[in-house]
Amino acid sequence: MRNDFGGPRLAHGGKAVYGARLGILMLEARFPRIPGDMGHAGTWPFPVLYKVVKGASPQRVVAEQATGLLPSFIAAAKELVALGADGITTNCGFLSLYQKQLVAAVTVPVATSSLMQVPMIESTLPAGKAGWRHYGQRGQPDARPSPGYRAGSGPARRRHRHRS
Secondary structure, eight states: OBOTTSSBOOOOOOOSOOSOOEEEEEOSOOSOOOBTBTTSGGGSSSOEEEEEOTTOOHIIIIITTTTTOHHHHHHHHHHHHHHTOSEEEESOGGGGGGHHHHHHHOSSOEEOOGGGGHHHHHTTSOTTOOOOOEEOTTSSEEOSOOHHHHTSSGGGGSOOOOOO
16 A cells, blocks of 8 residues: 555554544443443444443442542543543543543543533523433432532533422
8 A cells, every 4th residue: 555655654653442432431330231321332323442440439429529539530531541532421420520630631521421511501591491400419319510510610600490
């Protein structure tokens, strides 16, 4: 095979894995991951990379606010990037607590929570029409936004009315 100048075509640089665009940081949890769940690889129309973060149980992340787990999540995100991930997400929105630190630690986009979309959605609706629900520390619906979401800037700092 020849390049445009008649010489041999060579590949330079690269990464460990190609074709897996999304890296997903997973909690250390054991329950059925049915199609549609982000922990089921068949959910995605493209290949994904997973990294289960040791010690990141739902109890530790939700009830204990992921205390002491930041170094593990940063190491896991860096590992996914080194493997070839072009973006990082998580399977638990409570990890929005670490949004800024994860963004600073890796060279690819990071989205720790779907609540990050709320300001964009709000900008498309009349005032007071956006609302959301998430699960609280006791596994029950909770009408408060996640701490990482409120820590953002702009419209995200406003208090919102929540609708069921």
